Amino acid sequence: MKKKITFLTLYAVLFALCVFAEAQQAKKIPRIGFLVATSPSVTAARIDGFRQGLRELGYTEGQNIGIEYRYADGSRNRLNDFAAELVRIKVDVIVVAGGDTWIRSAKNATKTIPIIMVGQGADPVEAGFVESLARPGGNVTGLTNLNRELGGKRLELLKDAVTKVSRIAVIYDPANPISVLQVKENLPVAALVLGLTVRSWEVRVAEDFDRVFTAVTKERQDGLYVPASPLIGANQKRIVEFALKNRLPSMYYTREAVDAGALMSYGADLVHSYQRVATYVDKILKGAKPETLPVEQPTKFELTINLETAKQIGLTIPQSVLARADKVIR
Numbered sequence: 493m494k495k496k497i498t499f500l501t502l503y504a505v506l507f508a509l510c511v512f513a514e515a516q517q518a519k520k521i522p523r524i525g526f527l528v529a530t531s532p533s534v535t536a537a538r539i540d541g542f543r544q545g546l547r548e549l550g551y552t553e554g555q556n557i558g559i560e561y562r563y564a565d566g567s568r569n570r571l572n573d574f575a576a577e578l579v580r581i582k583v584d585v586i587v588v589a590g591g592d593t594w595i596r597s598a599k600n601a602t603k604t605i606p607i608i609m610v611g612q613g614a615d616p617v618e619a620g621f622v623e624s625l626a627r628p629g630g631n632v633t634g635l636t637n638l639n640r641e642l643g644g645k646r647l648e649l650l651k652d653a654v655t656k657v658s659r660i661a662v663i664y665d666p667a668n669p670i671s672v673l674q675v676k677e678n679l680p681v682a683a684l685v686l687g688l689t690v691r692s693w694e695v696r697v698a699e700d701f702d703r704v705f706t707a708v709t710k711e712r713q714d715g716l717y718v719p720a721s722p723l724i725g726a727n728q729k730r731i732v733e734f735a736l737k738n739r740l741p742s743m744y745y746t747r748e749a750v751d752a753g754a755l756m757s758y759g760a761d762l763v764h765s766y767q768r769v770a771t772y773v774d775k776i777l778k779g780a781k782p783e784t785l786p787v788e789q790p791t792k793f794e795l796t797i798n799l800e801t802a803k804q805i806g807l808t809i810p811q812s813v814l815a816r817a818d819k820v821i822r
Contacts, residue, residue, distance in 0.1 A: 521555075521556055521557055521558055522557055522558070522584045522585075522777050523557070523558040523559070523560060523581075523582075523583045523584055524557065524558070524559045524560065524583060524584065524585050524586075524587060524773060525560045525562070525578030525581075525583035525585065525586040525587070525605075526539075526542075526559055526560065526561045526562065526586075526587045526589065527562050527564075527574055527575060527578065527586060527587065527588045527589065527590065527594060527597075527598060528561065528562065528563045528564065528589045528590070529564050529566065529589060529590030529591065529594050529611075529722030529725065530563070530564070530565065530566055530589075530590075530722055530725035530726050531563055531565045531566070531725075531726055532561075532563055534725050534726065534728055534748060535589065535725075535748075537748060537751075537763055538589070538611075538748075538762050538763055538765075538766040539766065540763075541762075541763035541764065541765075541766040541767045542587075542766040542767065542769055542770055544767060544770075545766065545767035545768065545769065545770025545771065546770045546773065546774075548767075548770070549770055549771070549774045551770075551773075551774070560578060560581065560583055562574040562577065562578065564590075564594075564722065565726045566698070566721075566722040566723040566724075566725060566726025566727065567722075567723075567726070568593060568667070568722070571593065571594060571597045572597050572600075572601070574597075575597045575598045575600070575601035575602075576601050578598075578601070578605075579601045579602045579605060583605065584605070584606075584776075584777065585605065585606050585607075585608060585773055585776055585777070586598050586602070586605055586606070586607045586608070587607075587608045587609075587610060587634075587769055587773070588607060588608070588609050588610070588634075589610050589611050589766075590611060590722055591611070591614070591668055591669070591670060591720070591721065591722065592614055592619050592668075592669050592670070593667065593668075593722075594722070595607070595609050595616075595619075595621055595632065596619075596621075599621065599630075599631070599632060602631070603630075603631060604631060605631065606631055606633070606776045606781075606782040607631055607632045607633075607634075607782070608632075608633060608634040608769055608772045608773065608776075608782070609621070609632060609633070609634035609635065609636070610634055610635050610765055610766060610769045611635075611637060611720075611762065611765070614636070614669060614670050614673075615636070616628075616632070616636050616787055619669075622787055625786060625787040625789070626786050627783065627784065627786070628782060628783050628784075628785065628786070628787060629783050630782070630783055631782050631783070632782060633772060633782040633783075633785040633786070633787055634769065634772060634787060634788070635765050635768060635769065635787065635788045635789070635790070636787060636788075636789055636790075637759065637760040637762070637765065637790055638760065638789060638790060641678070642745070642758065642759055642793075643674040643678040643679050643682060643719070644678055644679070644681065644682030644685075645758060646717065646743045646745070646758050646759075647660070647679060647682045647683060647686055647688065647690075647717065647743070648682065648686060649743065649756065649758055649795065649813070650715060650717065650741065650743040650756060651686050651688065652810070652812075652813050653741070653755070653756060653797070653807075653809050653810065653813045654715060654741045654807060655810070656714070657688070657714050657715040657741060658687070658688060658689060658714060658715075659688070659689045659691065659711075659712070659713045659714050659715065660683065660688055660689065660690045660691070660713065660714075660715040660716070660717050661691055661692075661693065661708045661711075661713035661715065661716050661717070661740075662675055662679065662690055662691070662692040662693070662716075662717045662718075662719070663692075663693050663695055663701075663704055663708070663716070663717075663718055663724070663731065664692060664693075664694065664695070664718075664719045664721065664724070665694070665695055665696065665719075665721035665722075665723045665724055666694045666696065667696065667721070667723070668719070668720070668721035668722075668723075670719070670720065670721075671719040671720065671721050671724075674719050675692045675719070679692075679717070688715075690717070691711065691713065693707060693708065695723060695724075695727075696723075697723075698723070698726070698727055701727055701730055701731070701734075705734045708734075708738075708740075709738055713740065714740070714741075715740060715741050715742070715743070716731075716735050716740045716741070716742040716743070717742070717743050718731060718742060718743070718744050718745070718749070718754075719745060720745040720746070725746075728748070728749055728752060729752060731749075731754075732749060732752050732753040732754050733753070735753075735754065735755075736753055736801065736804060736805065739805040739806060740805070741755045741756070741802075741805060741807055742754045742755050742756070743755070743756050743757065743758070744756065744757040745757060745758075745759045746759055746762055747759075747762075747794060747796040747819065748762075750796040750797070750798045750801075750819075750821065751796075751798075751821070753798065753800075753801055754798065754801065755797070755798055755801045755802060755805070755807070756795070756796065756797050756798070757794075757795070757796045758793065758794070758795045758796075759793065759794070760790035760792065760793055760794075761790070761792040761793065761794045764790075764792045765790060768788060772785060794818040794819060795816055795817045795818050795819075796817065796818065796819040796820075796821070797809060797813070797814065797817045797819075797820050797821070798820075798821040799814075799820055799821060799822050800821055800822065801821075
């Protein structure tokens with residue numbers, strides 16, 4: 493009888509251990525939906541920054557957290573499908589790396605799943621995404637990058653670096669509200685003060701670039717300004733190659749373009765911003781509500797200059813400008 497009891501006890505313990513092990517395996521790990529407006533190659537450094545931020549908070553992708561990436565490569569055609577798909581698979585948080593259109597699509601897809609914005613250059617209050625920066629009030633929070641306000645500063649830096657520049661070509665996507673505000677309001681005022689002439693060309697689809705490149709060349713512009721948009725980001729390599737071929741000093745909004753061969757960039761440190769997004773994810777997964785998490789504005793800006801590009805296009809950057817740079821590619 494005693495042996496029988498011992499056997500039954502051992503069996504019960506083994507059974508309990510198996511059930512516990514299966515429960516642990518079946519335990520649901522939180523999943524992040526990551527809706528990215530551009531391509532993996534363009535955003536690689538930023539995504540790495542996000543992963544680093546998660547690791548510093550104790551999360552390891554594939555172990556105690558999952559990430560569902562959806563890359564749109566600058567196309568808005570599948571945007572709503574991607575947003576709906578992330579809602580359908582019931583992710584716990586949606587991170588939106590894109591502008592107004594991308595955030596609005598995610599917001600239209602869900603009123604309950606928390607949405608964290610990053611890379612958004614508009615005023616999120618004006619855009620209707622949050623009630624105020626201090627208390628967002630809905631399911632959207634995150635970071636805004638002040639792209640519109642930096643347009644004049646970028647023109648000024650380009651003028652300082654290339655003292656002989658006078659005619660600036662602007663290639664922009666009219667579907668991006670922030671780009672439109674820069675082109676219509678911000679840049680003309682700054683250009684007038686700086687004694688520059690700004691001429692803008694629209695690109696609505698990838699097929700427009702060759703036509704615009706021909707027009708810019710024909711009108712003999714001597715500088716290039718490139719505002720942010722998913723379409724622009726997805727065609728970054730084409731634009732950079734065009735500027736190099738035509739010896740055009742170019743100003744961008746992100747250092748990834750300078751790493752790819754553009755002359756200069758000035759803007760929020762996006763890698764740092766993406767690291768900060770990880771703190772929002774952590775707080776929400778631990779029970780915080782997006783409506784109570786204040787929207788952050790950038791605190792870290794960077795000027796990046798590519799001296800290899802300057803040499804290639806026959807340009808000497810003044811030492812006074814180089815001294816102000818946060819990163820110089822030699």
